[in-house]
Amino acid sequence: MNDKYIPATGGCFCGAVRYEAEVNLHAAYYCHCKICQKTSGAPAEIGVSVKPGTLRFTKEEPQFFQTSPIGRRGFCRHCGSRLIWMSPDRADWTNVSVGSLDHPEQAVPSLHICVESQLPWYKLADDLPRKRSGDDPDLIAAWSNAGLTHEGKPL
Numbered sequence: 001m002n003d004k005y006i007p008a009t010g011g012c013f014c015g016a017v018r019y020e021a022e023v024n025l026h027a028a029y030y031c032h033c034k035i036c037q038k039t040s041g042a043p044a045e046i047g048v049s050v051k052p053g054t055l056r057f058t059k060e061e062p063q064f065f066q067t068s069p070i071g072r073r074g075f076c077r078h079c080g081s082r083l084i085w086m087s088p089d090r091a092d093w094t095n096v097s098v099g100s101l102d103h104p105e106q107a108v109p110s111l112h113i114c115v116e117s118q119l120p121w122y123k124l125a126d127d128l129p130r131k132r133s134g135d136d137p138d139l140i141a142a143w144s145n146a147g148l149t150h151e152g153k154p155l
Contacts, residue, residue: 003027005051010101011059012076012083018059019083021096022051028098028107030124033114033133035067040082040097043122047085047095048107055084055094069146089142 005022012018028048036045062074062083071093074084083100087093098107112118112130133139133150143150 005049005054008048008101008103008106009058010083010096012062012079012081012100014076014079014081016060016078017057017062017074017076017081017083019055019057019096021056022054023096023101024049024051025106026108026110028109029111029113030109030128031113032116032118032122034117035071036114037117037119039067039073043119044112045082046098046107046109048098048101049092050084050094050096052091052094055096068152069148070142087142089145090138 003024004026005024007020008023008025009018009020025048028046030044030046032044037043063077064072064074066072071085071087073082074086075082081100082097084097085095098104101107109126109128111128114133115130116132140150143152144155147155149155
């Protein structure tokens with residue numbers, strides 16, 4: 001995966017929450033997990049990784065909601081825009097939603113993750129690699145540390 005981070009800015013629909021960060025625009029990914037589907041209202045969320053220590057909110061900070069033991073999502077308390085996903089234990093897992101970037105057209109998807117939850121009618125005609133949740137040792141370890149399987153079920 002390309003680890004080139006570049007400065008980017010973004011924010012919510014109404015403009016109350018604004019951020020700047022170094023992001024990896026050439027390693028955007030589609031997440032097909034059920035939580036991303038529910039929180040985005042879309043068949044998949046597209047995110048880009050944030051270089052640890054570079055995210056800074058320049059206006060209001062987002063409201064956060066703990067959506068699982070391994071992550072919380074930030075959204076605008078005024079307009080509801082979903083902006084960010086953060087892990088309480090892994091700063092290197094922080095990502096921003098591509099749609100919240102000021103220039104989302106610059107993001108280049110490189111991967112599909114959590115494809116076991118991909119909706120059967122959501123077909124993307126690309127040759128990008130596809131990974132199941134159970135194929136990611138770091139994700140399995142994070143869920144296990146929370147006392148759950150990678151499917152969010154008790155061990």
